[in-house]
Amino acid sequence: MIxxxxxxxxxxxxxxxxxxxxxxxISEIEMISSRGDLSSKLERxxxxxxxxxxxxxxxxxxxxxxxxxxxxxTNKIIAHTSGSVAMDALxxxxxxxxFYPLQTFTKDREIDFQSVPLCxxxxxxxxxxxxxxxxxxxxxxxxxxxxxxxxxxxxAAVFVNNFTNHIYQIGNEICTKHxxxxxxxxxxIAETAHKINDLAPIDxxxxxxxxxxxxxxxxxxxxxxxxxHKEIYKTLTASILNTYGKKL
Amino acid sequence: MIxxxxxxxxxxxxxxxxxxxxxxxISEIEMISSRGDLSSKLERxxxxxxxxxxxxxxxxxxxxxxxxxxxxxTNKIIAHTSGSVAMDALxxxxxxxxFYPLQTFTKDREIDFQSVPLCxxxxxxxxxxxxxxxxxxxxxxxxxxxxxxxxxxxxAAVFVNNFTNHIYQIGNEICTKHxxxxxxxxxxIAETAHKINDLAPIDxxxxxxxxxxxxxxxxxxxxxxxxxHKEIYKTLTASILNTYGKKL
Numbered sequence: 001m002i003x004x005x006x007x008x009x010x011x012x013x014x015x016x017x018x019x020x021x022x023x024x025x026i027s028e029i030e031m032i033s034s035r036g037d038l039s040s041k042l043e044r045x046x047x048x049x050x051x052x053x054x055x056x057x058x059x060x061x062x063x064x065x066x067x068x069x070x071x072x073x074t075n076k077i078i079a080h081t082s083g084s085v086a087m088d089a090l091x092x093x094x095x096x097x098x099f100y101p102l103q104t105f106t107k108d109r110e111i112d113f114q115s116v117p118l119c120x121x122x123x124x125x126x127x128x129x130x131x132x133x134x135x136x137x138x139x140x141x142x143x144x145x146x147x148x149x150x151x152x153x154x155x156a157a158v159f160v161n162n163f164t165n166h167i168y169q170i171g172n173e174i175c176t177k178h179x180x181x182x183x184x185x186x187x188x189i190a191e192t193a194h195k196i197n198d199l200a201p202i203d204x205x206x207x208x209x210x211x212x213x214x215x216x217x218x219x220x221x222x223x224x225x226x227x228x229h230k231e232i233y234k235t236l237t238a239s240i241l242n243t244y245g246k247k248l
Numbered sequence: 249m250i251x252x253x254x255x256x257x258x259x260x261x262x263x264x265x266x267x268x269x270x271x272x273x274i275s276e277i278e279m280i281s282s283r284g285d286l287s288s289k290l291e292r293x294x295x296x297x298x299x300x301x302x303x304x305x306x307x308x309x310x311x312x313x314x315x316x317x318x319x320x321x322t323n324k325i326i327a328h329t330s331g332s333v334a335m336d337a338l339x340x341x342x343x344x345x346x347f348y349p350l351q352t353f354t355k356d357r358e359i360d361f362q363s364v365p366l367c368x369x370x371x372x373x374x375x376x377x378x379x380x381x382x383x384x385x386x387x388x389x390x391x392x393x394x395x396x397x398x399x400x401x402x403x404a405a406v407f408v409n410n411f412t413n414h415i416y417q418i419g420n421e422i423c424t425k426h427x428x429x430x431x432x433x434x435x436x437i438a439e440t441a442h443k444i445n446d447l448a449p450i451d452x453x454x455x456x457x458x459x460x461x462x463x464x465x466x467x468x469x470x471x472x473x474x475x476x477h478k479e480i481y482k483t484l485t486a487s488i489l490n491t492y493g494k495k496l
Contacts, residue, residue: 162455169449193441201417207410
């Protein structure tokens with residue numbers, strides 16, 4: 001049985017709190033806001049319930065280091081949940097680690113947590129084992145990932161999540177401009193995402209750039225009046241052509 | 249009951265053939281390759297089974313016009329399946345139309361055709377009604393879309409399908425380079441695509457560009473060594489910033 005304190009009240013903290021609460025492997029889960037007098041709150045928590053086995057810091061990247069300073073005196077594991085912050089942002093000399101869920105969390109939106117990849121890291125083997133035990137209690141997808149790899153994963157996530165979503169939005173804008181419902185694109189969006197479960201993206205690629213159809217490319221560039229959209233079209237088309245050894 | 253002749257043997261033709269074959273509304277479905285002596289093949293078909301009600305031309309964009317010339321003498325509907333070719337590429341003076349399935353079709357990959365949006369267009373009201381009847385026999389998502397709108401839809405499809413898939417591939421490349429399995433990104437990809445069913449893309453947007461986190465943006469640009477990837481990162485980041493009224 002594992003005792004966990006969660007520091008933070010944002011989306012990640014809330015989702016972790018919900019899923020930890022449901023697990024039989026976790027005997028105690030406490031959620032503490034990082035705002036206000038954190039040291040007093042932690043002291044009170046420890047006086048009442050004793051130390052937790054793991055303190056998970058789920059706060060904005062730029063305050064992880066300062067929040068973690070309040071835990072310097074514990075001899076328990078201190079782990080943050082960030083994709084882009086190195087493990088050694090946590091206080092030196094402590095038992096430190098990372099517990100990074102690679103998923104996009106939205107307020108009030110349920111997620112199948114069992115399939116959320118949890119990327120863990122720790123300084124010591126025994127701490128890694130405990131983080132792994134916690135992760136395995138809530139997900140079937142647990143991965144040992146070092147800080148360098150995690151930074152790359154986070155970068156890849158910016159591409160497949162942030163950039164993809166922005167491209168959806170451009171699709172939405174094009175539809176709206178021509179009095180079409182965005183709904184009409186949704187089955188295509190779903191199938192595009194689904195297809196890569198069976199086919200590597202490089203083999204799933206289709207379209208004018210892939211088949212080097214310069215006539216369609218130039219027509220579509222003419223169609224685009226928004227300069228941002230035009231630039232994105234050009235850049236991605238050039239990159240697809242390049243991938244298959246061709247030039248714009 | 250509708251009699252259909254499909255001209256073409258590619259992915260779209262094969263998927264339409266499979267789904268038409270299953271429908272009770274379609275009494276006859278014949279599939280004819282556009283290669284070889286098409287006029288003789290069509291003549292033979294008509295001598296044996298009579299005219300079809302609808303001839304669907306599912307061939308590459310640049311041969312639609314020439315293939316359709318072989319049907320000039322029919323008084324039945326001639327429709328093509330292309331997103332980007334205007335209806336009037338079909339022979340003047342004929343009953344012409346469009347039957348455009350807005351989906352990506354892959355060989356040997358089953359698709360839930362009931363949800364595939366079918367965009368139809370015709371010159372005459374009665375022809376539109378017949379195309380609608382055919383479309384409704386195989387899909388619950390039937391839309392009257394004119395040639396101008398269809399061209400825009402096709403452009404939007406290039407964004408949400410071709411460009412999105414290329415971005416998945418970049419995610420794959422980043423993973424491979426850092427000895428990570430691409431599988432680790434798949435739940436995020438699925439959730440990103442799924443989320444827009446409940447949330448408009450503009451509201452689903454997250455990430456460093458959305459929150460104007462220039463520190464992370466500049467770190468991630470440093471991380472990227474591939475010039476294409478760097479260019480794509482810059483272009484999409486600038487476009488996200490711009491969307492929310494910010495600058496790179």
